[in-house]
Amino acid sequence: MSNPVKETLWDPIAGFGVTFRTMFRKPVTEQYPFTKVPTAPRFHGRHQLNRWPDGLEKCIGCELCAWACPADAIYVEGASNIDDADGSGRFSPGERYGRVYQINYLRCILCGLCIEACPTRALTMTNEYELANDNRADLIWEKDDLLAPLLPGMVEPPHEMMISDDHHDYYRGKQLPIVGVSSGASTGSTDAGDDE
Numbered sequence: 803m804s805n806p807v808k809e810t811l812w813d814p815i816a817g818f819g820v821t822f823r824t825m826f827r828k829p830v831t832e833q834y835p836f837t838k839v840p841t842a843p844r845f846h847g848r849h850q851l852n853r854w855p856d857g858l859e860k861c862i863g864c865e866l867c868a869w870a871c872p873a874d875a876i877y878v879e880g881a882s883n884i885d886d887a888d889g890s891g892r893f894s895p896g897e898r899y900g901r902v903y904q905i906n907y908l909r910c911i912l913c914g915l916c917i918e919a920c921p922t923r924a925l926t927m928t929n930e931y932e933l934a935n936d937n938r939a940d941l942i943w944e945k946d947d948l949l950a951p952l953l954p955g956m957v958e959p960p961h962e963m964m965i966s967d968d969h970h971d972y973y974r975g976k977q978l979p980i981v982g983v984s985s986g987a988s989t990g991s992t993d994a995g996d997d998e
């Protein structure tokens with residue numbers, strides 16, 4: 803049952819008390835985009851397709867990420883690595899690689915289920931959140947947009963396996979020395995910038 807004396811006398815005082823307390827607190831308004839506040843380390847930003855230390859791609863084109871996606875935002879087409887004598891057709895260790903990889907950021911809800919499904923940790927999420935664009939086509943990110951940049955020592959695929967001849971060694975996490983690229987293999991840039 804309501805108390806008329808309390809409602810008449812105390813409640814306004816309590817209400818104005820909240821107002822006065824707030825007046826002397828530091829404002830929490832963020833001046834975005836002039837000041838960018840760092841995200842939490844586990845913030846789900848845009849995706850990244852990662853590489854092995856020799857530059858080969860971790861994606862094996864298995865499509866598990868696409869099947870896990872509740873928004874149907876991922877499209878993958880796998881293809882076979884063609885292990886030529888000069889290694890000219892190899893993009894990842896093992897049999898297959900992701901030939902086509904697209905993420906549709908018009909659909910993606912950044913839930914992270916795709917990265918949980920990925921068996922090779924090829925797919926992770928960065929802290930980058932500035933994804934807005936002024937047209938729909940540019941919000942479909944292709945493999946080239948998603949691939950991690952090459953760090954020093956990495957070589958742009960296609961090339962032969964440089965960590966070990968046995969692709970299982972990649973997945974066992976063996977830190978074997980990179981043995982170099984045989985003649986005829988592509989040698990790309992070695993820019994840094996991988997934020998995996």
Ligand code: SF4
Nearest residue numbers: 871910911913914916
């Ligand atoms: S983060 Fe979620 S919605 Fe976005 S691509 Fe991955 S599974 Fe799909």
Ligand code: SF4
Nearest residue numbers: 861862864865867920
């Ligand atoms: S990103 Fe991972 S789950 Fe998706 S196709 Fe590549 S290896 Fe498979």
